[in-house]
Amino acid sequence: MKLNIIPVKWSDEGVLMLDQRLLPTEEKWLTLRTYDAVAAGIKDMVVRGAPAIGVSAAYGIALAARTFVGTNVDDLKDEIEYASDVLAKTRPTAVNLFWAIDRMKRTFDQAQAEGKSVSEIKQVLLDEAKAIHDEDIESQRLIAKFGGELLQDNSTVLTHCNAGALATGGVWGTALGVIRGAVDQGKSVSVIADETRPYLQGARLTAWELMEDDIPVTLITDNMSGHIMKKGGVHAVVVGSDRIAANGDVANKIGTYMVAVLAQRHGIPFYVAAPLSTVDLNCPTGDDIPIEERDRAEVTHVKNNQLAPDGVGVSNYAFDVTPNDLVTAIITEKGVARAPYIESLKKQFDK
Ligand code: MRU
Secondary structure (H helix, E strand, C coil), rough: CCCCCCCCCECEEEEEEEEECCCCCCCCCCEEHHHHHHHHHCCCCEEEEEHHHHHHHHHHHHHHHHHHCCCCHHHHHHHHHHHEEEEECCCCHHHHHHHHHHHHHHHHHHHHHHHCHHHHHHHHCCCHHHHHHHHHHHHHHHHHHHHHCCCCCCCCEECCCCCHHHCCCCCCHHHHHHHHHHHHCCCEEEEECCCCCCCCCCHHHHHHHHHHCCCCCCCHHHHHHHHHHCCCCCCCEEECEEEECCCCCCCECHHHHHHHHHHCCCCCEEEECCCCHHHCCCCHHHHCCCCEEEEHHHHHHHHCEEEECCCCCCCCEEEEEECCCHHCCCEECEEEECCHHHHHHHHHCCC
């Protein structure tokens, strides 16, 4: 394993993002010099995946501070508030976005209360964004360790979407972190990657990043998983999450719920791997999680190729919610939480 994929970075020029829209055929980095450009990068899926969106938003706020011209701290506060609103309007489901924005705003408030100057606050905000990024990578490392212990040697793991290094601050990933953790512990693990219609994160991104790390991966279309599970070809399912409600209901990429139902039917453990920044204790159940709906063209077309007739009615929900009773365990940086999640998740925050 190379363990070297980091999809978003800070540089003196601005925020660098690996353009995930172009993978796997092109590896191109964009330099984003303003918070608007970072917000557009999140909205347009240059960067995607809940923790990666959170890290990017934190850097976006650091950038809003850096590009601010002036010496009045109250004016800087207005600018940070405005940038936060722009960033918060990019994608609704991944709570990591709002978590990171809140943390950056709290950091600003504390620095202001301490009487810091504009130039000092600029540095404090950049330091905080870097800390969010570093902590995210460390969380994935711990998720990899705890989750890796749950996988058997010589096992085949099915995953949906991309919950890898590309979807986080980098290196390990959440669901793919669990797989990398098991490999790091000396286990032989192969992966079945659902292609993940309509945006094809599995085909484009999961397949690419596992191959980068020499982990055996087989790509399937989303409708093949039931057949393969029935034949005994899947030993565990591991997915990431965009938001986990207080009761353990899990929002993740559209199609995750179908996989969870199939896993239960076949007696296969269904694991969710996510940092605590994805757990939203303010959302009592999955019914309270906003579900993003995206452009119809993602369903009617693949890239620029039209598949469906002009004018056909289309639904394009980007996420679904898996009820907690289908979830075998939730792996976070604090360990492995099991039902009843209303208690076990809360306990993880106290550790
Ligand atoms: O629409 P996306 O590509 O941002 O959706 C990503 C997912 O659903 C991931 O599974 C989730 O964010 C977890 S990433 C560690």
